Amino acid sequence: MSAFETSQLPPTAQPVAAATPPVRRRPRGSWPAAGLYAGLLALAVVVGFPFYWMLLISVTPESQIYRWPLRFLPSAPTLDNYVQIFTRADLQIERWFANSVLVATAETLLTLIVCSLAAYGFARLEFPGRNTIFYALLFALMVPSQVTLIPSFLLVRWLGWLDSYQGVVLPEIAGVFGVFLLRQFFLSVPRELEEAAIIDGAGRLRIFWKISLPLVRSGLVAVTIIVFLGSWNNLFWPLIVLNRLEMRTLTVGLTVLNGTYGAEQRGIVMAGAAVASVPVLIVYGIFQRQILQSISITGLKG
Amino acid sequence: MATQLPSANPTATAAMPAGTWKNRRWYLGNFLFVVPFLLLFSIFTLGPIFYSIYMSLFDWEILAKSHPFIGLQNYADLMNDSLWWLSLRNTMLFAFLTAAGNSIFALLVALAVNQPVIGRDFFRVLFYAPVVLSVAVMAIILGWILNTQFGVLNYLLIWIGFAPVPWLSSPRLVIPTLSAATVWWTFGFPMLIYLTGLQNIPDVYYEAARIDGAGRRQLFRHITLPLLRPIVFFVATTQLISHFKIFGQPYIMTEGGPGRSSFMVIMYLYQTAWRFYRVGYGAAIAVSLALVILFFTLIQLRFFGGSGDEAE
Numbered sequence: 001m002s003a004f005e006t007s008q009l010p011p012t013a014q015p016v017a018a019a020t021p022p023v024r025r026r027p028r029g030s031w032p033a034a035g036l037y038a039g040l041l042a043l044a045v046v047v048g049f050p051f052y053w054m055l056l057i058s059v060t061p062e063s064q065i066y067r068w069p070l071r072f073l074p075s076a077p078t079l080d081n082y083v084q085i086f087t088r089a090d091l092q093i094e095r096w097f098a099n100s101v102l103v104a105t106a107e108t109l110l111t112l113i114v115c116s117l118a119a120y121g122f123a124r125l126e127f128p129g130r131n132t133i134f135y136a137l138l139f140a141l142m143v144p145s146q147v148t149l150i151p152s153f154l155l156v157r158w159l160g161w162l163d164s165y166q167g168v169v170l171p172e173i174a175g176v177f178g179v180f181l182l183r184q185f186f187l188s189v190p191r192e193l194e195e196a197a198i199i200d201g202a203g204r205l206r207i208f209w210k211i212s213l214p215l216v217r218s219g220l221v222a223v224t225i226i227v228f229l230g231s232w233n234n235l236f237w238p239l240i241v242l243n244r245l246e247m248r249t250l251t252v253g254l255t256v257l258n259g260t261y262g263a264e265q266r267g268i269v270m271a272g273a274a275v276a277s278v279p280v281l282i283v284y285g286i287f288q289r290q291i292l293q294s295i296s297i298t299g300l301k302g
Numbered sequence: 303m304a305t306q307l308p309s310a311n312p313t314a315t316a317a318m319p320a321g322t323w324k325n326r327r328w329y330l331g332n333f334l335f336v337v338p339f340l341l342l343f344s345i346f347t348l349g350p351i352f353y354s355i356y357m358s359l360f361d362w363e364i365l366a367k368s369h370p371f372i373g374l375q376n377y378a379d380l381m382n383d384s385l386w387w388l389s390l391r392n393t394m395l396f397a398f399l400t401a402a403g404n405s406i407f408a409l410l411v412a413l414a415v416n417q418p419v420i421g422r423d424f425f426r427v428l429f430y431a432p433v434v435l436s437v438a439v440m441a442i443i444l445g446w447i448l449n450t451q452f453g454v455l456n457y458l459l460i461w462i463g464f465a466p467v468p469w470l471s472s473p474r475l476v477i478p479t480l481s482a483a484t485v486w487w488t489f490g491f492p493m494l495i496y497l498t499g500l501q502n503i504p505d506v507y508y509e510a511a512r513i514d515g516a517g518r519r520q521l522f523r524h525i526t527l528p529l530l531r532p533i534v535f536f537v538a539t540t541q542l543i544s545h546f547k548i549f550g551q552p553y554i555m556t557e558g559g560p561g562r563s564s565f566m567v568i569m570y571l572y573q574t575a576w577r578f579y580r581v582g583y584g585a586a587i588a589v590s591l592a593l594v595i596l597f598f599t600l601i602q603l604r605f606f607g608g609s610g611d612e613a614e
Contacts, residue, residue: 033419036414036417036419037419039414040414040415040419040425043411043425043429044425044428044429046486047428047429047431047432047486048428050432050443050444050447050486051431051443053443053446053447053454054439054442054443057446065452066452068457069457070454070457113338114338114339114342115339117335117336117338117339118335118336118338118339118340120335121332121333121335121336122336125332125333125335126329126332127329127330127332127333128329133336133340137343140343140347140348140351142596142599142600142603143351143592143596144543144546144547144591144592144595144596145347145547146547146568146571146588146591146592147350147351147354147355147588147589147592148346148347148350148351148354149350149571149575149588150350150354150357150571150575150581150584150585150588151349151350151353151354151357151585152346152350153575153576154364154581155345155346155349155350170342170346171346172346173342174339174341174342174343174346174347176343176347179339204331204332204335208335229434232436233435233436233437235436235437235438235549235550235553236549236550236568236572240572240576250436250438251436251437251438252438254436254438254439254442255438255550255553255554258438258441258442258445258554259554262442262445266446266452269442270442270443270446272442273438273439273442273443276436276438276439277435277436277439280434280435280436281431281434284431284434285427288427288430291430292426292427292430292494295430295491295494296494296495296497296498297498
């Protein structure tokens with residue numbers, strides 16, 4: 001991969017260095033178009049090729065994967081690898097997929113509820129010690145999460161929650177980041193709207209639910225995307241909490257699958273990777289505008 | 303803020319019932335909003351942080367009947383533990399390489415896709431796509447492409463006349479390779495942050511400079527780069543801190559090998575606590591790693607002190 005990186009740097013770097021004033025001047029300016037374009041296309045190939053390669057190997061018969069010269073187009077495409085991962089008794093990929101969806105959805109919903117309530121509390125509602133608690137939370141944000149792994153695991157084990165959904169989900173939902181981000185959003189909502197509702201006699205929960213929450217929708221979308229993807233891709237925590245075959249999430253299942261079959265049966269492993277990633281990529285493709293937008297607004301606030 | 307207060311206060315007190323007893327109930331109602339969060343946070347984050355420190359002072363094994371207090375012995379052992387130092391060295395090397403690679407590479411890409419080129423939205427979407435892959439998927443695909451014997455990268459190298467490179471099977475190359483693979487996987491995120499930063503630079507700066515006769519290169523050197531500097535620093539430090547937590551890539555792609563050339567701290571933690579059940583020693587590893595990361599976080603905050611607002 002480092003060859004990719006070093007070979008990719010010059011093309012994209014070139015436009016910066018070889019900057020001759022363009023004929024037409026636009027607000028942000030345009031670099032020498034050809035060099036820039038060549039660089040972008042080359043990078044597009046480097047970024048896109050592994051996706052193609054995964055799909056290609058997943059439909060290649062096992063006997064041909066290790067045969068040189070390698071083929072860059074499917075020669076005798078087969079769905080055999082996919083049939084195998086869905087039918088083998090020691091692989092329950094559809095169950096793992098459902099587990100991942102369930103865990104990620106539950107984690108996202110609970111995080112949204114818990115964090116938006118808290119964020120609203122810290123942003124708008126007064127109670128003694130509010131600021132002290134909030135700054136203490138910011139301080140806790142600096143402590144890396146790895147410190148909590150062993151005690152959280154022992155706690156979950158003591159509760160009898162190993163190999164359970166609540167064991168994977170509950171320890172992950174009270175993230176300071178979500179509260180911090182949503183608080184920023186709540187602070188930018190004009191107070192006048194809430195005050196008008198107070199005068200109308202609406203209660204706190206009602207104001208929160210009916211007025212403030214809809215106004216921070218972009219913040220909620222951002223938290224949804226970040227938490228869902230984070231949960232979907234989480235490896236360490238589910239790996240130590242979930243042991244039973246049918247309880248695994250997709251990421252854990254794939255990791256084990258790779259460990260078991262990686263050496264001899266690449267086609268099966270690649271088919272597994274494809275099953276795990278194609279749905280996510282489709283969702284990403286559909287919502288790319290919102291996703292990129294929310295990540296951009298969040299990136300710096302966090 | 304100060305201008306808002308006068309208008310905010312009267313209505314707030316209007317809604318707030320008078321009298322100390324009712325006041326208390328009012329505050330309690332407000333407090334209830336943060337209670338679920340604080341509860342979960344205390345149980346699963348705050349408590350475990352302190353309990354980790356506490357556990358690290360004991361000779362504590364999961365299956366043992368008792369766990370004697372041994373003071374700082376775990377830390378003393380850790381200081382003489384060559385595996386700890388090796389994994390810390392590997393982790394730091396990986397984190398620095400990846401943070402540097404990501405910060406620079408993502409900046410170059412962001413500058414490129416910030417230009418008015420045809421299909422730049424497509425490029426942005428494509429370049430961010432690897433970020434949505436899980437570490438397992440990414441490690442499986444790239445691990446195979448980088449395979450010394452059967453990998454397509456070496457195939458192409460041989461095809462254009464080079465010798466095959468033992469990307470993941472050479473002790474010297476394995477960490478740079480994992481780092482480059484991680485850049486492939488994650489550079490889309492800092493790219494987006496840079497793009498936001500670039501778009502936040504007011505056009506008037508460029509126009510004013512252009513009226514003064516500034517060329518393209520000068521615009522970049524004297525406007526873009528200085529205004530982007532706090533963001534570059536922000537990206538570099540947050541990247542560094544987050545890549546200290548590396549686990550999945552070597553766990554799946556190399557299992558820490560060849561030998562222990564890509565053995566990382568979190569893998570050592572995993573092995574100690576979940577393979578050998580030595581949770582006391584594992585806690586000492588976790589706390590020590592946290593201190594190392596905290597050190598870099600404090601550096602970040604110190605340098606960010608004044609410029610944090612610019613980044614917002």
